[in-house]
Amino acid sequence: MGSEHMQIGEVAARTELSLRTIRHYEEAGLVIPSARSQGGFRLYTEADVARLMVIRRMKPLGFTLDQMRDLLDATERLDAGTGLDAGERTALLERVRTYEQAASDQVEKLRVQLSRAEDFATTLRAHLERAGQAAAPQG
Known part of the structure; x- marks a missing residue:
């Protein structure tokens, strides 16, 4: 999957985080989409998903x-x-x-x-x- 990009909806499903939460973490500078589509959609990589998973695990602690x-x-x-x-x-x-x-x-x-x-x-x-x-x- 190396350089394959995912849209925010797929990332939300994989991380069990809401779109709003992912956008909040972006605004806070914790995870920045690796790219944008021609239409301006956020695009994420496996590394971005891994960052979100770390954040998701830290939050309840x-x-x-x-x-x-x-x-x-x-x-x-x-x-x-x-x-x-x-x-x-x-x-x-x-x-x-x-x-x-x-x-x-x-x-x-x-x-x-x-x-x-x-x-x-x-x-x-x-x-x-x-x-x-x-x-x-x-x-």
């Missing part, structure tokens, strides 16, 4: 648009690998490590919240079962 931009910049520079001296590479790796730690911390917080929510739902089901048995006609 509470990362800001600036943090998303910073991480995308760091990972792209590391992936390109050209023109980096040892100090720059070390600094970029440290930036990515900081985001990995923040993501891991947030995932753990979400696990605790999920566990509490599951306990709450179980408590409600038990309550409904007890109340249902009490209300059942005696026969």
Whole structure:
């Protein structure tokens, strides 16, 4: 698929993001369409979709648009690998490590919240079962 371009509707379907959200991320400078059609339609590549997927994964973990931009910049520079001296590479790796730690911390917080929510739902089901048995006609 290398240089194959997709219109925004296909990108939205693949990323499960709305057109409005994709346009918002474009306005924020997080993902810029790789090209435009002759009719002016936004055209995206696999690399653009990959950027949107990173953004989609960061959003529910509470990362800001600036943090998303910073991480995308760091990972792209590391992936390109050209023109980096040892100090720059070390600094970029440290930036990515900081985001990995923040993501891991947030995932753990979400696990605790999920566990509490599951306990709450179980408590409600038990309550409904007890109340249902009490209300059942005696026969």
